[in-house]
Amino acid sequence: MKLACFRADRRVPVRSSWHLLRAVWLWFAVCRAGAQTLPPFHHPAAPAGSVTVRLHPMENVAPGTERLVTFGLPFPRGSITAAGLAIAALHKDKWLGLVKKGNRTGTSNIGIIRGGTATNVITDLVEIAAEARSHDQSMRTAIASAIENAFHDAAAKVVSDQGTAVRADVERHVDYESFRLDENSPIVKWTHQAIVDLGQTPEVGVTNGGIDANWLVLHGIPTVTLGCGQRNVHTNKEELDIADYLAAIKIAKRVLHYAA
Incomplete structure (x- = not known):
C-alpha cells in the first residue's frame, strides 16, 4: 500500500539518500507496534523470491567437486554456454521482464552474472542471481520455478566430447512477502489526513517494490509507505525531488501526531 504526494519541483541526483527515505516511514510505523486495531492482510511465505544459480562444468570432475578444469582437447562449451541457453529459453518463453500467464502477472530479472578469468580458459564456475516478483x-x-527449470535443462544439454554435462546448483529463498492494508485501517486514515492537511491530494495505490514495510506488516505492524520524490528508481538516471522528499517528512510528523 503506497500513498503518494506528488509535486513538480527541484530535483537532484540521488545515490545515498535511501537510508533517509527509509527512516521517514520506519519512524511512524514502529511507533504503532503496540496499537493494532485491524489485522494486516498478507500471504504466507512461499519458496520463491530470489533465485541463485551456480553452473559448474563436469569434465573430469567428480560430483560435488569445484575446481578449475583444463581440457586437453578443444571444448568450446561450458558453464557460460549453459547460462546463455537458459536465459535465451526464458526470454523465448516470456518468463523474463513483465510476465503474463493467463490472468496472472509478475516480473522477473536476471540481475547478476559472474564468471570467467581469461578468454583461453573454460570457465569453472558461473554464478547468476535472479529475482521473481508478483x-x-x-x-x-x-516464475521462480521456470527460472530454476531453465537452468537445469540448459545444463543437461551442454555436454562435453567425453559425455559429461554441466551441473546447475539452484538456491531459492523469499526476500519479501506481499501485503495489502485495509483502506479503513487507522494508519491509512492518518496518512490520508496528514496529506490533506498539507494541501495535497492523497492517492492510494500498489507498488511492486520490496521494502522494510513488507517485513513489518508480516510481523503484525501495519505500515504504509510514502512517495518520497524518487524518480527513475534503480536506473542511471535516478534522481530525488527535494520538495517531495521534504513533504514526506512533514507527512510523517503529522502521522505521528495523529498516532499519539
Missing part, C-alpha cells in the same frame, strides 16, 4: 504468491513461485 502480488500473487502462486505466480511468484511459478
Whole structure:
C-alpha cells in the first residue's frame, strides 16, 4: 500500500539518500507496534523470491567437486554456454521482464552474472542471481520455478566430447512477502489526513517494490509507505525531488501526531 504526494519541483541526483527515505516511514510505523486495531492482510511465505544459480562444468570432475578444469582437447562449451541457453529459453518463453500467464502477472530479472578469468580458459564456475516478483504468491513461485527449470535443462544439454554435462546448483529463498492494508485501517486514515492537511491530494495505490514495510506488516505492524520524490528508481538516471522528499517528512510528523 503506497500513498503518494506528488509535486513538480527541484530535483537532484540521488545515490545515498535511501537510508533517509527509509527512516521517514520506519519512524511512524514502529511507533504503532503496540496499537493494532485491524489485522494486516498478507500471504504466507512461499519458496520463491530470489533465485541463485551456480553452473559448474563436469569434465573430469567428480560430483560435488569445484575446481578449475583444463581440457586437453578443444571444448568450446561450458558453464557460460549453459547460462546463455537458459536465459535465451526464458526470454523465448516470456518468463523474463513483465510476465503474463493467463490472468496472472509478475516480473522477473536476471540481475547478476559472474564468471570467467581469461578468454583461453573454460570457465569453472558461473554464478547468476535472479529475482521473481508478483502480488500473487502462486505466480511468484511459478516464475521462480521456470527460472530454476531453465537452468537445469540448459545444463543437461551442454555436454562435453567425453559425455559429461554441466551441473546447475539452484538456491531459492523469499526476500519479501506481499501485503495489502485495509483502506479503513487507522494508519491509512492518518496518512490520508496528514496529506490533506498539507494541501495535497492523497492517492492510494500498489507498488511492486520490496521494502522494510513488507517485513513489518508480516510481523503484525501495519505500515504504509510514502512517495518520497524518487524518480527513475534503480536506473542511471535516478534522481530525488527535494520538495517531495521534504513533504514526506512533514507527512510523517503529522502521522505521528495523529498516532499519539
